[in-house]
Amino acid sequence: MSGAIADAMAGIGHCSRCRMFSEHELCSICAASGRDAGQLCIVESPADVMAVEDATGFRGMYFVLMGHLSPLDGVGPEELGLAMLEQRIRDETITELIIATNPTVEGDATAHYLADMAARNKVPASRIAHGVPLGGELEYVDGGTLSHAFYGRRPVD
Numbered sequence: 001m002s003g004a005i006a007d008a009m010a011g012i013g014h015c016s017r018c019r020m021f022s023e024h025e026l027c028s029i030c031a032a033s034g035r036d037a038g039q040l041c042i043v044e045s046p047a048d049v050m051a052v053e054d055a056t057g058f059r060g061m062y063f064v065l066m067g068h069l070s071p072l073d074g075v076g077p078e079e080l081g082l083a084m085l086e087q088r089i090r091d092e093t094i095t096e097l098i099i100a101t102n103p104t105v106e107g108d109a110t111a112h113y114l115a116d117m118a119a120r121n122k123v124p125a126s127r128i129a130h131g132v133p134l135g136g137e138l139e140y141v142d143g144g145t146l147s148h149a150f151y152g153r154r155p156v157d
């Protein structure tokens with residue numbers, strides 16, 4: 001990454017709670033009142049948050065991985081903030097962990113990791129249905145398809 005881009009990225013900042021891009025310590029979603037803090041939707045990118053917000057009536061919270069597990073590229077649990085996520089799962093009362101990673105090889109591997117994390121912390125987890133085309137990315141899927149996949153989500157174990 002070039003220095004200029006790195007500087008620009010650093011200037012944006014991230015929400016301390018969900019890792020979404022934010023100019024403030026908490027992003028507008030985390031800071032909002034009236035959302036269901038028990039439903040935690042895990043997505044790969046900030047664009048996926050916008051896609052889910054636009055396509056569904058979801059009123060829970062998010063956690064943004066800023067990527068997916070990709071050992072060959074040196075992206076492991078640490079880079080994705082998964083320790084922070086697990087701490088959040090332990091500290092908060094999560095009624096449903098909604099896994100909305102992309103249906104790609106890396107997204108699937110990440111989803112399995114998240115499902116294991118949910119299981120060992122005894123938190124119910126679900127994954128959005130695969131109306132999303134294989135290899136597709138949530139942000140490029142039309143709203144109707146994403147909404148269908150979101151509400152067709154199934155428990156994972």
Ligand SMILES: [Zn+2]
Nearest residue numbers: 015018027030
């Ligand atoms: Zn946030």
